[in-house]
Amino acid sequence: MAIRKKRMKNIIYALLLTFISTAVTAQVNWTNVDADFGPLPASMHVYKTTDAIDGKLNIAYYVSFDLKDKSHTLSTAVGNGKRYTPQKFYDSISNKPLVVMNATFFEFAHNSNLNLVVDNGDIKSYHLHSLPGKGKDTLTYRHVFGAALGISKSNKPDVAWVYTDTADANVYASQTVIPMFKDSVADVSAAVMLSKGNFKKWKVKTAIGGGPVLLQDGAVKITNNEELKFAGKAISDKHPRTAVGYTAKGELILFVCEGRFKGRADGLTLPEMATLMQQIGCVEALNLDGGGSSCLLINGKETIKPSDKEGQRPVPAVFMIR
Numbered sequence: 001m002a003i004r005k006k007r008m009k010n011i012i013y014a015l016l017l018t019f020i021s022t023a024v025t026a027q028v029n030w031t032n033v034d035a036d037f038g039p040l041p042a043s044m045h046v047y048k049t050t051d052a053i054d055g056k057l058n059i060a061y062y063v064s065f066d067l068k069d070k071s072h073t074l075s076t077a078v079g080n081g082k083r084y085t086p087q088k089f090y091d092s093i094s095n096k097p098l099v100v101m102n103a104t105f106f107e108f109a110h111n112s113n114l115n116l117v118v119d120n121g122d123i124k125s126y127h128l129h130s131l132p133g134k135g136k137d138t139l140t141y142r143h144v145f146g147a148a149l150g151i152s153k154s155n156k157p158d159v160a161w162v163y164t165d166t167a168d169a170n171v172y173a174s175q176t177v178i179p180m181f182k183d184s185v186a187d188v189s190a191a192v193m194l195s196k197g198n199f200k201k202w203k204v205k206t207a208i209g210g211g212p213v214l215l216q217d218g219a220v221k222i223t224n225n226e227e228l229k230f231a232g233k234a235i236s237d238k239h240p241r242t243a244v245g246y247t248a249k250g251e252l253i254l255f256v257c258e259g260r261f262k263g264r265a266d267g268l269t270l271p272e273m274a275t276l277m278q279q280i281g282c283v284e285a286l287n288l289d290g291g292g293s294s295c296l297l298i299n300g301k302e303t304i305k306p307s308d309k310e311g312q313r314p315v316p317a318v319f320m321i322r
Contacts, residue, residue: 027279028053030062037298043069044098044321046298053276056238056266060257061296061303062280063099065321067155067250072098073322074151074206074252076119083111083314086295099321100297101254102242103208105229105289106316115209116148116162116171117317123171125317126164127209129193130186131228143188144180144228145197147211148173149244149286150204157246159213159284161227163199165190173202177213177223208244208319210288214274215245218283222270229287230270238267240294240307244319245277245285253282254319256296258304265304289315 030047037046043066050059065072075097077089084092086100104115104125117125127148133140145161150173152158160173168190174197181196212224224235240259246252255277259267268276270287277285292308293315306312 028276030280033061037301037303039299040098041069041072043072046303048303053268053272057264058257058268059265059304060255060268060276062256063252063254063296063298065099065252065254067151067157067246067252070155074155075320075322076103076117076124076206076208077318077320078113078117078119078124079111079316081111083316085312085314086297086318087300087312088314089318089320090297090300093322095322096300097320097322098299099254099319101256101319102293102295102313102315103288103319104210104315104317111316113316115146115211116164116207117209118150118171118204118207121205123164123169125209126166127162129163130188132186133182139184140182141184141186142180142182142228143193144226145174145178146209146227147213147223147286148207148209149246150202150207152203153205155250157250157252157284158202158204159245159286160202161197161213162202162209163190163193171202171204171207172199174199177226179226180228208288208317210244210286212270212287213285214243214270214287215278215282215285218278220271220274220278222274224270235270238269239291240304241268241270241273241290242288242294242296243273243277243285244288245280245282247281248283249281251281253277253280253285254296255280256294256304258307259294260291260307261305
């Protein structure tokens, strides 16, 4: 009976994604706005759309960066226990980056990243794998494998599900999604975690984590059930969003949309954003922290208007093109 209920739940979830994705069946028109953010290298372009999505107001931008350009560096920066606005990250760097974008999910109490961050081959933040239960399940832990986008030394991109351990300098990745599992153990051993999938060492120079995965092999396949990022039907709520992906041509795509502004921009659901990333040409794509955290700076200039009334939200990690 439990297996049947689980199968039915997955079927309903798949039908929901299909229904929501139809809201973006029409091709969205994107306008090149390089001139608003220049000067830019020939390998980088900025696009904007104000086309309505599902009959709702929408403002979205994406950056396309040719990964064959080795004259620019992809990197990350972390706050080391503090949070800074993307603008402050930008201002703190003498050699000003072309792009600064918010990245990981985080918790406010200790300003800690909850996802993987790698810079120049070194792990700056480890993924949180154990989630304590609530209510009647307070003695139960849900163990998840979060997703990340990684860039190799040769600028080859990849989206994978990862495992990290503070006792190990390596990142391990699975190319297929791994279902979460439950038990009463808070800290499961590395051997047990790695036995859950076909993991290999992930040799990446730069990486940022988030979730859930939005696209796999060019198709909309949102792995929220496995990654447990959003509860219930929250993936169908409209919010400001941030995402990252890459195309078959080797272009890195950085995406943000505005939201929570009545009469200006409502925001997007996860399936809507996934469909837009698919239309742009991404073969793999990953959701990053959104809401009030969503922010994309190009040459220090804002694209979308952040939804927090205070302006840009301080975050503990950013992704950069320098």
